[in-house]
Amino acid sequence: MKKDYFINRRTVRNYAKKQIPEELIDSILERAMRAPTCGNMQLYSVIVTKDPANLERLAKEHFNQPAATGADVILTICADFNRFTQWCEASNAKPGYDNFHSFMMALTDAIIYTQQIVTIAEMEGLGTCYLGTVNYNAKQISEILELPELVVPVASISLGYPANEEEEQCERLPLDAIRHKETYHKDSNEYVIELFKTKDEFEPNKRFVEENNKESLAQLFTDIRYPESVNIEVSKTFMDLLKEKGYIK
16 A cells, blocks of 8 residues: 555546446455444445446436546445345344434445445546535435335445546645544634635635635535535435435334
């Protein structure tokens, strides 16, 4: 492992027209299964989409962003208690996993597994991008992938060989912003503003603020990227999906 991998990693949204060998994809997915898991239950499944027609259908639900339309592969990772429940029933054991706590266990498993995939894939020379749009259109994605009860899409990543090795790295907050010693400390507004300076002064962010006629980067988030009305609507549709899949009664 290169010592500078983690400090230098970056998201890749533009991919070369080069196919990833299926054997490499399987190897990445299998190695990632050594990720930590709740009770060693492995409460996740991954749908591998490579067929061009299916990629096109999925890309639409990811708002046709370049990271989706240009990818060689889209992986949809699901919180999955279906398989474990079926095993219990087939083994004369009574499962009780149709509840929100069980969804949270499966969600945790799925997210840890997803990040393990990302790390291994990037160390194999691939580029990856999380597609946060999976939360917006979870129901539509679930229908496309024919997901059964107790299986919910919670993460999507696109894979491909990077088209540009010099793709820009995003900014990050300083360590002091996220590290709390012993107990949580509440900072002053002035110090929080100082902590967010790396984001406020990042040139691409400054351009986005100007292009959208906003006063600050914070307004770009609250008014355009993640406004309250959208957050409420996405929350409602996702909770409805959890009811449909049997996690909420």
